[in-house]
Amino acid sequence: MPATPNPATAATGLNFPAGTALTARGLSVHFGRNKVLKEVSIDIAAKAVTAIIGPSGCGKSTFLRALNRMHELNPDARMEGDIRLFGDDIYARGVEPVIVRRRVGMVFQKSNPFPTMSIAENVTVGLRLNGLRDKKLLAERIEQSLQMAALWDEVKDRLNAPAISLSGGQQQRLCIARALAVQPEVLLMDEPASALDPLATQKIEDLIVHLKKDYTIVIVTHNMQQAARSSDYTAFFYLGELIEFGPTAKIFTNPSQKRTEDYVTGRFG
Amino acid sequence: MTVSNHNWRKFKNAFMQTLTFVCAILVVLPLVLVFYHLVKEGFSALNWNFFTKLPKAVGEHGGGMVNAIAGTFILLLQAAIFGVPIGVLGGVYLSEYGGSKLNWWIRFAADILNGVPSITWGVVVYGLLVVPMHGPSALAGGIVLGMMMIPLVMRTTEEVLQLVPGGYREAAMALGIAKWKTTVQIVIRTALKGIVTGVLLALSRVAGETAPLIFTAFGNLGWAHKLTEPIAAMPLLIFNYAISPYDDWHRQAWAGAFVLLMLVLAINVGVRFLTRDRFKQKA
Structure with a gap:
């Protein structure tokens, strides 16, 4: 855990020990006439885990997708505001x-390794399709990425096996390795463990805590315990607004907003 | 609930089940009959000459249809060269790019074209190519079959691309892979088997077309030496032989129909084998 920041600060301006990775100011996203994200301003700590929680339809996935412009795949989406990545x-x-x-980079709720590719090919696909041809470098990245995703020991003897032959939890870790292989600065995770059994979920959570040494991680989750266990900061979204943001311990034990308290104690959502 | 009521329901259930089963059999029956008849009549008329000799004049025994077999291959090759790229890329546009309104019109047009009687295609290409070129040609025959393939291939390509889960597109885009690379390397690659199957179905369909070739390829009792000359094709020759009054030609027609069926079957089986799932056994 990083040093406890000043709990009195608002959604922005917390003291992050490793600095700020992402800053969003006045971020709104519309889908057609529907405004699903309303003037959100937030700072995301570098080399830490930030959890985004809130009931379904609160805009947390939209927020996540605005951070790497994935929402633009929807032609009806329109964005206002300002997002900065390390400035x-x-x-x-x-x-x-x-x-x-x-x-x-981004990891999705449903694991989606490419079915036409082997385990190794899945890891390197982002590099290969962006023009990297150096076989030695690719081999290094395969091992390095699978190590980081805590999958290496399980698959090192069958790297050329089809990716879809892996179990659900392994597939999701493969997707994490695939995202890590292109060496992003930030990793977004959209409910990465919600389709997995408790053991596989445990592995993903361990992995998240491990990865924050090198990466900035933003994770959307429906699972309150997961947010409490694996994140350093938590943001609570409700009906498209950022209601409260702060150190995870504070959000879960001493929230300053009534709606946050109601949600984290399971009274609604 | 009374017992008699229960029996009546059981009877209705059994009756409907039997009815649907009979209908299912009726669907398959024509195929079995056609196949049986072709094998019976066609196979016995087959011999080495059939594959190596040119057609003989009326009244002369023997002869074959080597020129028509070759002609059908040449026509199909031209049709594939012309029709497959346009059809596949059109389908890719419909599935991966295009706005919804334009797409609606393109789909509508393709569906109408798929329902156009094949003789109409022949007349169109007659006007577009045969008249300006002062005569029927192999080229016109290939083009007309290719034109017929385009809407078929386009629609099947679009449909199989739509079956590729959106999650794969998202995953690729989230890796910073450009859209066109995502489309080619991820989406098309995932759906390749379906696209190939669609192309094969279209090829098989046009392989047996006779009406559009009457105006375009025209037929030829000998060899076509250039693409600008009329060319023989199996369906044309089968048609001409079948409506003739000669038993010898009837036998040739049976043999031709049998070979055409086997050809279509071979294309399908062969390419399916080539595109078989790389991971199927292990997965």
């Missing part, structure tokens, strides 16, 4: 979403 405006004119996404 760089990721929505600036001339900035390609493709480049943003190489810096801000």
